[in-house]
Amino acid sequence: MLMACALASTPAWPDLLMAPAAPLVRERLCGDLQQPITALAWSADGEFLAIASAGGELLLLDFRAGCEELLRGERDSSLDVVGFSADGQFLMAAGQSGELLLWELGGTGVRPLAMEPMPLGGGWIDAAAWQPGGLLLAVAAGRELRLWDGASRGWRESPVVLPGTIQALAWSADGVLLAASCHGELVQWRPSQGDPPVRNAIASAGLALSFSAPGQHLACGMLDRSLLVWPQGCHGQPWQFSGFPAKVRQLAWSEQPGRLAPLLASAAADAVILWTQVKQGSKAWQPEPLLWHKKRVNALAFAPGSTLLASASSDGTVALWDGRGRMLQPLEGQSSAFNVLSWRPDGLHLAAGDANGRWWLWPVAVPARERQRSSSGSGFG
Numbered sequence: 001m002l003m004a005c006a007l008a009s010t011p012a013w014p015d016l017l018m019a020p021a022a023p024l025v026r027e028r029l030c031g032d033l034q035q036p037i038t039a040l041a042w043s044a045d046g047e048f049l050a051i052a053s054a055g056g057e058l059l060l061l062d063f064r065a066g067c068e069e070l071l072r073g074e075r076d077s078s079l080d081v082v083g084f085s086a087d088g089q090f091l092m093a094a095g096q097s098g099e100l101l102l103w104e105l106g107g108t109g110v111r112p113l114a115m116e117p118m119p120l121g122g123g124w125i126d127a128a129a130w131q132p133g134g135l136l137l138a139v140a141a142g143r144e145l146r147l148w149d150g151a152s153r154g155w156r157e158s159p160v161v162l163p164g165t166i167q168a169l170a171w172s173a174d175g176v177l178l179a180a181s182c183h184g185e186l187v188q189w190r191p192s193q194g195d196p197p198v199r200n201a202i203a204s205a206g207l208a209l210s211f212s213a214p215g216q217h218l219a220c221g222m223l224d225r226s227l228l229v230w231p232q233g234c235h236g237q238p239w240q241f242s243g244f245p246a247k248v249r250q251l252a253w254s255e256q257p258g259r260l261a262p263l264l265a266s267a268a269a270d271a272v273i274l275w276t277q278v279k280q281g282s283k284a285w286q287p288e289p290l291l292w293h294k295k296r297v298n299a300l301a302f303a304p305g306s307t308l309l310a311s312a313s314s315d316g317t318v319a320l321w322d323g324r325g326r327m328l329q330p331l332e333g334q335s336s337a338f339n340v341l342s343w344r345p346d347g348l349h350l351a352a353g354d355a356n357g358r359w360w361l362w363p364v365a366v367p368a369r370e371r372q373r374s375s376s377g378s379g380f381g
Contacts, residue, residue: 037353140166181206221248
């Protein structure tokens with residue numbers, strides 16, 4: 001159910017250092033599912049928001065039509081990943097059941113059509129992603145990296161097999177390069193070019209993967225409390241950073257170009273670190289710790305076209321940071337852990353989901369100094 005909630009407030013954390021500025025958020029909307037929120041995804045035009053839960057629920061919000069539809073009710077198995085194809089034709093979801101679920105979308109105000117579920121036989125599916133600008137859907141099914149083609153509505157050639165269970169996957173921003181990681185190996189594959197995958201040995205398991213949009217750097221958060229960053233074009237040896245307080249589970253790149261590379265944010269335990277490349281060579285990156293959250297950080301996301309960073313934590317707060325690592329505004333929910341974050345493509349609305357099954361939506365007045373370009377997205381309604 002969609003509802004208007006009270007004005008966003010500032011939690012009373014001690015010793016809070018904030019950049020002196022007007023509040024970025026003054027209001028919020030919220031609604032509830034029965035189980036903890038596990039995944040969020042916006043359509044490319046920003047008109048739809050899909051919300052999944054640990055109870056297998058899938059809710060679709062249609063902002064242009066001003067309605068919502070529960071595509072899937074509560075089940076015994078969770079949904080852990082959702083996403084829209086770049087053209088808005090398909091919505092996918094997957095999770096504990098090991099099935100790929102697809103809906104065909106007919107546009108705003110049109111009831112989505114459910115396709116036949118596709119069992120993949122690889123156990124729990126929590127890594128899947130649509131190709132940017134294309135119709136290929138990459139799915140991690142156990143040790144297999146598989147591609148479903150929305151154009152032919154079938155599976156592409158033989159899957160790429162990794163030596164262990166795939167932990168993470170990511171597409172490059174241009175949709176050309178696909179990366180996947182498991183314990184001991186990171187694979188880079190250009191499926192549309194017909195080349196065999198390039199296999200890179202890594203010392204531990206890659207838990208998180210993320211490509212930068214400008215420059216195509218590749219970051220990999222590791223089980224052994226380290227971070228790998230491959231340089232532009234993903235050629236050569238990666239930079240390696242160690243000494244994190246826990247596994248590096250969350251990564252995010254800003255879309256705004258930097259002098260040498262965009263800003264990179266990483267999270268391990270309750271610590272967020274903002275990374276800036278300041279020179280070439282072995283000691284090229286400068287870290288800026290953002291130490292404010294009191295419990296584990298579960299999600300990171302830069303606003304599209306901006307250096308405004310949002311971090312969501314198990315302490316029940318979402319924090320907004322500028323590109324220099326200064327706190328701009330903290331947001332709080334109802335004292336339950338925030339699990340996921342997702343920015344609307346216009347960069348002016350932030351969605352989050354918590355452990356009580358409540359989803360939140362904040363309109364955000366992004367400061368002009370943090371934005372690369374003005375948004376052309378439409379408002380709600």
